[in-house]
Amino acid sequence: MSVAQEVYSQLAVHNSKDLLRFITCGNVDDGKSTLIGRLLLEAGAIYDDQIAALQNDSNKYGTTGGRIDTALLLDGLEDERQQGITIDVAYRYFTTQRRKFILADSPGHEQFTRNMATAASNADVAIVLIDVTKGVSVQTRRHAYIATLLGVKQIVLAVNKMDLVQYQSDVFQRIVDEFRQFATALGRVDAYAIPLSALEGDNVTVLSGNMPWYQGETLLGYLDNVRIEDRLRHASLRFPIQRVSRPDANFRGFSGTICSGQLQCGDEVVVLPARSKARIKSIVTMDGELNRAETHDAITVTLDRELNLARGDMLVPGDAEPRITTEFQATVVWMSEQPLVIEKRYWLKHTTRKTPCEIKTLHHRTDVNSLARLSAPVLRLNEIGFCTLQTTEPVVCDDYQTNRTTGSFILVDRITHETVAAGLIASSAEESQPGYWSSASALTHAKRQQSLVRMEDREAQYGQKPGTILITGLSCSGKTTVALQLEKKLFEAGKIVVVLDGQWLRMGISRDLAFSAEERSENLRRGAEIAKMLNDSGQICIAAFVAPSAWVRQKTRELIGRDRFLHIHLSTHVEVCRQRDSTGQYQAADRGEIQNFPGVTYSYEAPDDADLYFDTSLQSPEAIAEEVYQRLVTKWF
């Protein structure tokens, strides 16, 4: 066989290889660098002169007493090598007979959530390293959580240092069970556990004789064989225009990379956000025109009619359009030393589009260790939160779990130009549900006995139909004053009525709550539960709450029942409320002493579905109470 023939036959093998991107997460102490170094070494990715340099480095910096310290292959930058810590994401490349691999090696320390998210953003598989002598640690949970959050569907649980526990299967099994129990909280993820010793080379590329009880894949075997489904290929077409090509008056092409789906000459497409329609006339490349192009292809298309398109526009099929919106919810990974500032203007980059944006509401923060949702006034470096964002220009997007490309964005500081955050757009199903509205009761055999008194009998005896009047508005908008006027009016008319005030609840039943979105929601939920009980007993309830979230007001209405519910909104202007404020709350909010204060440091989602609207700077509380009373007479009495 000639050299050329031999090359082509070898290349035929190379050409059939697919590409797998994976990340490794773990601590220096877990032996991560040692493991990856060994993987690279045994996979033949290290050249002889590099091995010589490694031997040289091992003598100089190594921790293995002159033996080759494979960990030193990984630590790239001078500073960190001297510290013996990996502090950034490093990329490695190697190939086997079956695949080409891109490995993003990401650090395991708490302060480096941002690097791990960076590495995971393009990965298909995550290797989560566990030190068998330590078990499932807080870090293990964090790594698994961040990997799955960023869309990694396959996790390899590499249980390392098996040599230190005499290769016992029960120790391994215990750790695997513990991890699986935790992993169920992460949603759809495949976990594959491998017992190994990076130092001794057990089960890294060769099945170990020390653990005959383990008959699964070696680490490299797993990476070679794991099936990776490229879901984007089966998704709908998304083609964001990256550049308009006009070399001369006759040619007008639109260049870009197909994010998902495919495209064919003659296809009808819709251009978003303008919604104009056109057909694909040609697909132009330097290698000649194509009839069709696939996901990930970088192409230039021409259309069958003149349309004024620009960078940032997106071609999609008419029957499967993405969302076009200026407001959406997203999980945000904060990456800057400067904390998030609500309502500050940031740049947002999404596909090939840039727009100013602001974060309107920070609903909660997720503790990456416990996965608990916590209330948070701000997000700091390496924290993950759930937010509502508002953009100046519309964004054409899908949710992240459906499409990693059209569902992701970054936020950039307008002054420092630092990348401050990475965002993952939420689907409507994941949208924020602060508080415990959807939580199940802890009771397992709950059964409620029926009252012996029928509702009709109560209504007849009290001479009223029960219901709840929810009065909402900013602090000092006059809610309680109106509520008390209305109570007086109802009482004088012989009705049985109770006033529930958000502030009063906070003095007792909600004494444990502060003012995050989560806790505001919970305060109103408790109020709503009480109102429902009062209504069930035949009494009328007037509930005065700030209730800044539309979603929470909606849940309140559902909990109490639509036909028993009347929503009064006081739209008194914030400046009027401020002037009225005799207790100095607004000033305290300005100074940052009170956090998440609606109208100052927290957005108020004004309702468009209230039953009645009033402005207490235009009408007296008595007059408002009278109007509400008249409405109740026609509606309920």
Place this chain on the structure above:
Amino acid sequence: MQASPHLKRLEAESIFILREVASEFENPVLLYSIGKDSSVILHLARKAFFPAKPPFPLLHIDSTWEFRDMIEFRERYARQELGLNVIAYHNEDGVRDGINPFDHGASYTDIMRTQPLKRALTHFGFDAAIGGGRRDEEKSRAKERIFSFRDRNHRWDPRNQRPELWSLYNTWKATGESIRVFPISNWTELDVWQYILQERIPIVPLYFAKERPVVRRGNDLIVVDDERMRLEQHEKPVNMKVRFRTLGCYPVTGATESEAETIEDIVHEMLTTRSSERQGRAVDREEAAAMERKKKDGYF
């Protein structure tokens, strides 16, 4: 030959990056070193903007100690055949002062490459410079971003790099600051050669083995490319069949003995080699940290 799906992905990624540069910067430039990586990037740029020409000039920082074949190739292929705007720039002061790799060792690279590069970027006001760096070349490059931010003095700060997620590149910068862009970051040396073969990309003949006059210095085989080569008394050039895996200034670039006369031969060699491409660069071998220090100072 059937196109490789792996190369197709790499090609598409690189084209996306090149188009981002052209769309997001006022005055980008392609740093053209005439080597194989530059040749691949140039080819990718032609593809990215077809049917238009690449919308940026090529800048060659000429150390004045290049192989003659490289300059010849630059003029014949890039300038004449492709009709591109090629800017050749060198350090006049360095030439006047007689700076050379024989007498000035480590400072030579700084004076004849790094300094004129920085000066040219400032002089022409380039705000993005596209380079051929690959992460598999060397350890400190393994952590390099695809869009690598440089301050007003063209310095790279490894502790202050922007996180890079998905393919959302942060291209914001203030006036005077610049960004170095590495579109083939994710390519390996083998990928480069496989692509050159697949696409039939023209490259400098120095990559092919040929009888060349050689002197041996330590482990390095140095080709005597012109009469400026300073020979020790005992040194006598002998003809050997050699080729280069990387190209640089001829007096400090080591050749390897090879029989590879075609691209197929080179790929064959690549598939079986046991040494890294930078083995031939005397400048890199001193110590692993050398490269990192040079990068901080603004070397590519």
